[in-house]
Amino acid sequence: KQEVTQIPAALSVPEGENLVLNCSFTDSAIYNLQWFRQDPGKGLTSLLLIQSSQREQTSGRLNASLDKSSGRSTLYIAASQPGDSATYLCAVPLSDYKLSFGAGTTVTVRA
Amino acid sequence: NAGVMQNPRHLVRRRGQEARLRCSPMKGHSHVYWYRQLPEEGLKFMVYLQKENIIDESGMPKERFSAEFPKEGPSILRIQQVVRGDSAAYFCASSPLQGISGYTFGSGTRLTVV
Numbered sequence: 001k002q003e004v005t006q007i008p009a010a011l012s013v014p015e016g017e018n019l020v021l022n023c024s025f026t027d028s029a030i031y032n033l034q035w036f037r038q039d040p041g042k043g044l045t046s047l048l049l050i051q052s053s054q055r056e057q058t059s060g061r062l063n064a065s066l067d068k069s070s071g072r073s074t075l076y077i078a079a080s081q082p083g084d085s086a087t088y089l090c091a092v093p094l095s096d097y098k099l100s101f102g103a104g105t106t107v108t109v110r111a
Numbered sequence: 112n113a114g115v116m117q118n119p120r121h122l123v124r125r126r127g128q129e130a131r132l133r134c135s136p137m138k139g140h141s142h143v144y145w146y147r148q149l150p151e152e153g154l155k156f157m158v159y160l161q162k163e164n165i166i167d168e169s170g171m172p173k174e175r176f177s178a179e180f181p182k183e184g185p186s187i188l189r190i191q192q193v194v195r196g197d198s199a200a201y202f203c204a205s206s207p208l209q210g211i212s213g214y215t216f217g218s219g220t221r222l223t224v225v
Contacts, residue, residue: 004153034211043115043202043216044154089153097209098144098167101153 002027002094006102014110019077021105023090028068030092035064035075038087038104047088048075080109113137115205115217116185123223124193132220135185136205143186144214145178148200160186161209193224 003026013019023033031052036044050057050066050073057064061078077084087106091099116135124130136143141162146154147170157170160180171178175193180186190197201220206213 009151041120041218041221043218045216046214049212091154093211094156095167097142097159097206097211098156098170099154099211099214100156101146103151103153 002030002092002100004090004092004100004102006088006090006105008105009103010106010108012108012110013080015080015082017080017109019075019080019084019107019109021075021077021088021090021107023073023075023102025071025073025092025100027092028071030068032093033064033066033073034091034099035062035073036089036091036101038089044089077107080107082109082111085109115140115203115215117201117203117217117220119220120218121221121223123225125225126194127192130190130193130197130222132188132190132201132203132222133185134188134203134205134217136203137207137215140205140207140213140215142206142209143180144204144206145186145188146202146204148202148219150199154202157188166209190222193222195224198222198224 034049035047048057048064063076087104089104091101145157148154158178159167175191204214204216
């Protein structure tokens with residue numbers, strides 16, 4: 001059974017600091033991992049999808065790494081801004097059509 | 112091209128009432144997935160539907176919950192005789208083909224049972 005854990009549950013940083021969000025999963029037989037952003041009262045927006053053959057995926061200030069063997073992924077957000085305040089979720093496939101999500105890390109960037 | 116539309120955004124029901132949550136997929140999407148997010152927990156898969164068919168309902172509670180996706184109209188998640196433990200955010204996603212790579216999520220319905 002796949003369990004996805006995200007630590008820490010909440011994070012508060014001053015503007016400009018780099019953010020490091022952690023995700024771990026128990027079954028390393030995954031073929032990809034996704035990071036999502038969830039804003040209060042809104043849906044989920046896909047940020048990055050890393051295929052199992054990749055070690056990293058980058059989009060602007062966001063960089064996600066994947067280490068399948070250790071069951072870990074890390075999302076780095078460089079030079080954080082108040083607009084980065086949100087909940088960040090990681091998810092791995094349970095099958096080709098359903099995902100298993102972590103509980104998320106709620107980020108607050110203080111101006 | 113509107114995204115995935117869910118309504119209502121917020122729904123308050125008294126214990127024992129019925130809740131009906133609607134999800135209109137993106138244009139051209141015939142696959143719909145429902146997830147539930149309990150407070151302080153991650154989203155949990157509930158059910159996967161194609162037009163007029165339930166493909167996988169392994170995440171649905173055995174009683175009181177049902178889902179449909181008729182040939183015409185939105186997908187409906189129905190909860191009968193709601194209890195306080197049903198209070199959660201319910202999200203739907205749609206995709207053009209079966210598969211998570213094409214997922215687009217709606218904004219969710221927040222159900223509160225009082």
